[in-house]
Amino acid sequence: MTSRHSIERDDARLAVSRHAAKLFVDRGVAGTSGDDIAAAAGVSTRTVWRYFRSKESCVEPLLARSARRFSAQLREWPRDTTIEAHLGACFALDRQAPQDIADGVLIVRLIALLPREPALRTAWLMACHQGEQDLIGIVANRLDRSPGDFDVKLCAATVAAAIRVIDETISMAAVSHGQTFTTAEVVERLAQAIRAASPLPFCDPVVPRIFGA
Amino acid sequence: MTSRHSIERDDARLAVSRHAAKLFVDRGVAGTSGDDIAAAAGVSTRTVWRYFRSKESCVEPLLARSARRFSAQLREWPRDTTIEAHLGACFALDRQAPQDIADGVLIVRLIALLPREPALRTAWLMACHQGEQDLIGIVANRLDRSPGDFDVKLCAATVAAAIRVIDETISMAAVSHGQTFTTAEVVERLAQAIRAASPLPFCDPVVPRIFGA
DNA sequence: GTCTGCTGGTCACTAAATGACATATTAGAT
DNA sequence: ATCTAATATGTCATTTAGTGACCAGCAGAC
Numbered sequence: 001m002t003s004r005h006s007i008e009r010d011d012a013r014l015a016v017s018r019h020a021a022k023l024f025v026d027r028g029v030a031g032t033s034g035d036d037i038a039a040a041a042g043v044s045t046r047t048v049w050r051y052f053r054s055k056e057s058c059v060e061p062l063l064a065r066s067a068r069r070f071s072a073q074l075r076e077w078p079r080d081t082t083i084e085a086h087l088g089a090c091f092a093l094d095r096q097a098p099q100d101i102a103d104g105v106l107i108v109r110l111i112a113l114l115p116r117e118p119a120l121r122t123a124w125l126m127a128c129h130q131g132e133q134d135l136i137g138i139v140a141n142r143l144d145r146s147p148g149d150f151d152v153k154l155c156a157a158t159v160a161a162a163i164r165v166i167d168e169t170i171s172m173a174a175v176s177h178g179q180t181f182t183t184a185e186v187v188e189r190l191a192q193a194i195r196a197a198s199p200l201p202f203c204d205p206v207v208p209r210i211f212g213a
Numbered sequence: 214m215t216s217r218h219s220i221e222r223d224d225a226r227l228a229v230s231r232h233a234a235k236l237f238v239d240r241g242v243a244g245t246s247g248d249d250i251a252a253a254a255g256v257s258t259r260t261v262w263r264y265f266r267s268k269e270s271c272v273e274p275l276l277a278r279s280a281r282r283f284s285a286q287l288r289e290w291p292r293d294t295t296i297e298a299h300l301g302a303c304f305a306l307d308r309q310a311p312q313d314i315a316d317g318v319l320i321v322r323l324i325a326l327l328p329r330e331p332a333l334r335t336a337w338l339m340a341c342h343q344g345e346q347d348l349i350g351i352v353a354n355r356l357d358r359s360p361g362d363f364d365v366k367l368c369a370a371t372v373a374a375a376i377r378v379i380d381e382t383i384s385m386a387a388v389s390h391g392q393t394f395t396t397a398e399v400v401e402r403l404a405q406a407i408r409a410a411s412p413l414p415f416c417d418p419v420v421p422r423i424f425g426a
Numbered sequence: 427g428t429c430t431g432c433t434g435g436t437c438a439c440t441a442a443a444t445g446a447c448a449t450a451t452t453a454g455a456t
Numbered sequence: 457a458t459c460t461a462a463t464a465t466g467t468c469a470t471t472t473a474g475t476g477a478c479c480a481g482c483a484g485a486c
Binding site: 118 | 266331334335338339342363364366367370371373374375377378382406409410412
């Protein structure tokens with residue numbers, strides 16, 4: 001089974017990932033060595049390279065976890081609810097664990113580094129790509145369509161792009177210009193962007209398709 | 214000036230890039246060393262690492278050139294023409310130089326490798342990201358809006374995502390399932406996807422905005 | 427011609443990444 | 457509780473990726 005051992009291994013990877021991300025924002029990617037990451041995380045250098053195929057990809061588990069949390073929330077989106085209502089319910093601050101908030105801050109700082117750290121951009125784009133794959137399933141399910149359907153894939157891609165642009169825009173504004181956002185503002189902009197980006201009508205209550213294809 | 218010397222340098226980079234791409238499709242990324250690329254391209258290993266910051270990024274000039282050719286064509290898109298008409302005119306096979314066609318098949322093969330070569334996916338996503346940046350200017354210009362405008366950025370992102378999905382879908386179908394496409398089919402699917410993905414109306418003839426903002 | 431600026435090659439080096447092998451940790455069987 | 461098999465980690469050696477320092481060749485300016 002992939003169960004116990006693998007889960008603990010994932011936790012260990014995530015812990016190293018957080019340390020790596022912190023070092024990257026503090027001293028830059030070039031200024032952080034594999035040895036540094038290993039020392040900070042309290043594991044051997046060899047373990048770092050066993051966990052990650054490259055230095056940049058050290059941040060992937062952190063980004064992936066955040067993306068998967070978001071996907072999981074979208075999967076529980078009731079069919080009779082608008083996207084605004086659902087996102088609003090999800091983003092209520094009291095529903096976020098402290099660890100998740102800390103992760104969020106770290107990720108925002110990472111995103112703000114992207115223009116000066118091309119190596120990190122690859123990790124970020126890989127995480128967005130994973131999120132896009134998850135979205136395919138979500139959109140397909142919500143619209144009672146097949147995940148292999150081209151229109152579904154296209155919709156997932158455009159919506160993922162919209163989410164990415166919002167993430168980048170808000171993160172840059174927050175870090176570079178000290179701007180702050182209420183969760184209500186974030187939800188509103190996110191919902192607007194997703195609506196604008198989506199070629200398929202999955203943002204509003206969907207009715208069960210009683211009459212065939 | 215950035216002119217003469219730099220242009221030659223770019224040509225040299227592009228030549229190495231083609232050799233690297235060919236090696237990657239033939240023997241895989243892991244099976245190709247920096248020395249191999251240098252030997253194939255007829256330059257010293259040191260020059261390879263002067264040209265590229267990493268092994269994967271060796272393919273970037275090839276992808277970037279193709280993306281920039283596409284961007285350049287979109288920039289010349291007359292305002293009174295639909296996207297179908299313009300793409301149809303651009304993709305006429307007799308308008309493509311043999312070198313560009315060869316580059317095209319090489320790129321298609323690279324794209325087909327993406328599922329098995331995560332390292333290449335980073336290069337591909339970086340190229341798509343560059344294409345997205347170019348699209349921002351194109352959309353802004355066509356709609357008489359500012360490139361800083363959020364809606365313009367969002368539109369560029371969704372359209373870039375649509376183009377990427379089409380590229381991936383068609384490349385995989387061609388290589389993995391031996392499917393073939395006429396240019397007319399490619400143009401049609403591309404145009405349809407871009408239309409579906411675009412939240413702003415830039416696919417049809419646009420009228421000059423005579424009255425203010 | 428010389429001077430200047432740029433590019434590429436050689437060689438020595440650091441850092442990233444992998445292989446081989448030993449040791450610990452743990453789940454599960456008895 | 458103890459043994460076993462599997463998996464995870466550490467240590468050390470090695471390879472490969474990538475950089476720094478320095479020199480040689482080759483434009484164009486004068």
